[in-house]
Amino acid sequence: MPRSFPSRTRIRLRSAGAVDRAAARTRRAARRRRVLGALTGPGRHRSGRAPRSLPRCGFPRCRPGVPATGPRGRRATTDRASWSGQADPGRTDQAGTELRRPPAASSATSGRRDREEAVPSPRPSAGEPSPTDRADEAGSADPADRAAPATEPVPIVVLASGSGTLLQALLDADGPRPYRIVAVGSDKSACQALDRAAAAGIDTFTVRVADHPDRAAWDLALARRCADFGARLVVLAGFMKLVGPGFLDAFPAAVVNAHPSLLPAFPGMSAPADALAHGVKLTGCTVFLVDTGVDAGPIVAQRAVPVADDDDVASLHERIKVAERSLLVDVVSAMTAAPYEVSGRKVKLG
Numbered sequence: 508m509p510r511s512f513p514s515r516t517r518i519r520l521r522s523a524g525a526v527d528r529a530a531a532r533t534r535r536a537a538r539r540r541r542v543l544g545a546l547t548g549p550g551r552h553r554s555g556r557a558p559r560s561l562p563r564c565g566f567p568r569c570r571p572g573v574p575a576t577g578p579r580g581r582r583a584t585t586d587r588a589s590w591s592g593q594a595d596p597g598r599t600d601q602a603g604t605e606l607r608r609p610p611a612a613s614s615a616t617s618g619r620r621d622r623e624e625a626v627p628s629p630r631p632s633a634g635e636p637s638p639t640d641r642a643d644e645a646g647s648a649d650p651a652d653r654a655a656p657a658t659e660p661v662p663i664v665v666l667a668s669g670s671g672t673l674l675q676a677l678l679d680a681d682g683p684r685p686y687r688i689v690a691v692g693s694d695k696s697a698c699q700a701l702d703r704a705a706a707a708g709i710d711t712f713t714v715r716v717a718d719h720p721d722r723a724a725w726d727l728a729l730a731r732r733c734a735d736f737g738a739r740l741v742v743l744a745g746f747m748k749l750v751g752p753g754f755l756d757a758f759p760a761a762v763v764n765a766h767p768s769l770l771p772a773f774p775g776m777s778a779p780a781d782a783l784a785h786g787v788k789l790t791g792c793t794v795f796l797v798d799t800g801v802d803a804g805p806i807v808a809q810r811a812v813p814v815a816d817d818d819d820v821a822s823l824h825e826r827i828k829v830a831e832r833s834l835l836v837d838v839v840s841a842m843t844a845a846p847y848e849v850s851g852r853k854v855k856l857g
């Protein structure tokens with residue numbers, strides 16, 4: 508049974524700049540606590556409570572408020588201590604995803620902890636800032652915030668195994684985009700998708716299952732590579748490996764997959780062939796939030812595509828992919844441009 512998503516969670520994917528600013532606010536709040544602690548005596552916050560330590564990211568190189576250096580010197584944001592300053596507390600996970608839970612929301616995802624290293628948890632942790640700190644973080648009095656552009660692109664990583672035409676559509680999308688592809692990864696050492704990324708001047712990486720002792724270790728290695736690039740959203744675009752809980756926990760409600768059928772019809776690796784074999788007259792494509800099931804996660808968007816009488820698998824798949832490319836660009840743009848809400852199986856875009 509796939510794990511479900513938390514009910515009624517509002518998610519705002521944050522730009523790298525936003526997370527860096529949140530880290531700076533947290534550092535300032537910590538400094539204030541130290542100064543006030545010195546004034547009011549040992550071990551006391553001005554609220555009268557004992558100060559809490561900041562939470563640590565699960566990845567060993569990461570420390571709160573200290574940006575790690577990713578490949579080619581790019582900063583992978585690692586701060587997890589930045590809760591939203593709203594009445595409904597939200598928080599930023601390792602991937603920089605801000606999770607906001609409306610008051611009636613149930614608790615976060617249940618989690619297996621069968622991993623070789625701790626990975627970031629979407630749950631509130633001991634480092635939850637005080638309400639005072641939340642107010643500090645929410646406040647727009649910070650000149651750095653006021654000066655920051657409102658529309659910094661959200662860093663995304665695309666994972667692909669094949670020809671990479673979905674990736675190309677994300678690369679080619681016209682106009683200013685709310686996302687920036689910071690890296691393209693694959694489970695294969697060579698594939699056309701990696702070539703397309705390299706041609707566009709984008710960093711690439713490979714994480715092969717065969718190079719890891721087991722699938723859980725591969726999951727964590729893949730998550731680490733994506734996190735090192737500062738990904739807030741991971742897009743599976745023709746990625747032909749199932750990702751597991753170790754990966755998904757690092758990017759809660761922030762991994763999407765494109766699939767060439769109208770799910771829940773025809774899940775799996777041969778959807779267009781299965782649709783043809785079934786004799787359907789209408790099929791299509793789906794973009795969904797990936798969970799631990801196979802093509803089973805909450806549906807974000809779908810588009811219908813007709814089946815022609817003389818279609819073969821290649822012609823049908825190509826017609827689906829035309830729709831899929833623009834659907835994926837639309838969905839990734841919407842998810843990175845504005846908060847979206849996940850409520851059980853329902854996903855509402857901003």
Ligand SMILES: Nc1nc2c(c(=O)[nH]1)N[C@@H](CN(C=O)c1ccc(C(=O)N[C@@H](CCC(=O)O)C(=O)O)cc1)CN2
Nearest residue numbers: 746747748749750764766775776798799800801802803
């Ligand atoms: N946890 C999930 N991971 C992925 C999903 C998903 O829904 N949940 N979607 C896939 C894409 N996918 C089809 O939609 C899919 C990919 C791969 C497989 C599969 O069984 N793969 C085998 C290996 C096959 C191979 O390498 O040739 C495997 O993972 O061992 C099924 C469905 C993306 N990931």
Ligand SMILES: NCC(=O)N[C@@H]1O[C@H](COP(=O)([O-])[O-])[C@@H](O)[C@H]1O
Nearest residue numbers: 669670671672673745765766767775
């Ligand atoms: N089960 C996953 C699956 O079937 N994925 C599908 O592979 C194609 C990748 O195309 P591309 O390599 O040209 O981007 C796409 O149709 C994608 O949905």
